[in-house]
Amino acid sequence: MEPNCPTSSNDYAADISSIRQAQVRIEPFAHRTPVLTSKTLDSIAGRKLYFKCECFQKGGAFKFRGACNAIYSLDDHHAAKGVVTHSSGNHAAALALAAKLRGIPAYIVIPKNAPKCKVENVKRYGGQVIWSEPSMQSREDTANKVLQDTGAVLIHPYNDGRIISGQGTISLEFLEQASDIDTLIVPISGGGMISGVALAAKAINPAIRILAAEPMGANDAFQSKSNGRITKLSEVNTIADGLRAFLGDLTWPIVRDLVDDVIVVDDKEIIQAMKLCYEILKIAVEPSGAIGLAAVLSDGFRKNPVYSECYHIGIVLSGGNVDLGVLWNSFDK
Template sequence: MNKEFLIQVHNRVKPYIHKTAVLSSQLINEIAGCNVFFKCENFQKMGAFKMRGAANAILNLSEEDRNKGVVTHSSGNFAQALSLAANKIGIEAYIVMPENAPQVKKNAVKGYKGHIIESESTPIAREQMAEKVKQETGATFIHPSNDDDVIHGQGTATIELLEERPQLDYIFTPVGGGGLIAGTALAAKYFSDKCKVIGGEPKNADDAYRSMKSGKIEFNKTTNTIADGLRTFLGDRNFPIIMNDVERIILVEEEEIIEAMKLIWERMKIIIEPSSAVAFAALLKEKEQFKNKDVGIIISGGNVDVSNLPF
């Protein structure tokens, strides 16, 4: 792994992604007490950063494997990302979705020509169904976050952010399955000589925080958080990167997530999903430590059910 390798990844996915905007707000800077630069992956194709990792994973397959299609299990953004990336590249995507996944997300997957296979909503049921589809179709399984190609693809958002704002002292990302923060940490390591990466995580789903403390992957017994994209757990591919290259993880309460989300909607006039607000909430929670610093925040996505807002 080196800088040249990540540049190749970036060049590979460029034709399939948007180079998203970096936005700032004087008022937000005053509230946060530092200079905040939002990398707006809510403007990405299909509305989230996951398009980057999905495209890279598919493009790295051999032509023979590509022709058999790809399969994943996801209730949300990665389901949409893999479907759209596969559609753009011209292959089939089989998406195992829990039967209780929101209809709006199922409709989006169908719109991107993904084939939906429903399963029970438990992680084990989803994995077993994905394995069954893999056996039946010969499709390659691509994990939403615990996959090297996915991790490297997600890091391209940070490459773009640091190209535009090389002076950054910190980059904050939300932490769910660990693919985004691991990719961010790798990109920051090779494209900056000083930028540190910090994760924001809901206190109600604090497995990554506990994992960093214990040095082994921990799990949540419950995941009762509004940040629905962060209810997944870390994997053996991304966890070592997180342990090695992430500075720390800050936990935030549900009210803090909602307040941060509301602030961005009101002040930035942009739509972000609750999971995206977690990183900004983490910065606000400990803003004294980042006074007058230059801070990047990856706005991970904007796929929110506008008929069911928390404010």
């Protein structure tokens, strides 16, 4: 697919104004997540690190921000018929939870191979689970059938201005909580979170550096930036189950223009970062959530002179939905 290429920021799917509106909209429902710091991790990294703990967000991940903004943006007529998505992960749980708060149905198409704790989250929040085969084709077909049967509104997990605006509220809080941040490191998958974070952060402080952290086995954003166009992969292979999506036509222009660089790390580095989150920060962070710390500790970042002036680094720990057994089994014993 060729990207939609707007040349001015007015063409982006969101902006600082829509992000500030989202903040007002979700404020009664979302947690203002805490920022943690650790002298031990600072000394390992050789920089001052701030961790925005979205693992403590409702539903266990940042996704609630976008889902809540999208659902509360609907007028009553459309909302009444409910919402549907075919995300397998945190977006699904977040959408179910936000729908429950508004008192409307959420139809969640989930592939049969989804992680158990994520399916449980959807059920806990009252989402109606509809199983599909693992393939994207089956997921889309199943979702389309639900749309036809119910008249519900499809809420895409990232390629949607309302979602991007909701995720952008992370920056508004983070830069208030740690105003000396000069660099933000954000996981990248479909690009919804980093788009919102970049739009808000650069509106507040144009000099701030925005870096994406991406797994080696799903490095479509890195390749897209290199190629100057959305580049999809024929297969992905990473432990970070939340980072396997590709950029969309609404997120790509923002990633292209506002993301300064993509730091690519391998699964071993991600696992080591999860372990540090558990042992030093004392928090449960899923692989996709820990990748920002992995990026900061990677040779690709540490040894690159371009980053020698990143003194105060804000890292978004994006989610905490990891089965304990999976965490334990992923560690070298």
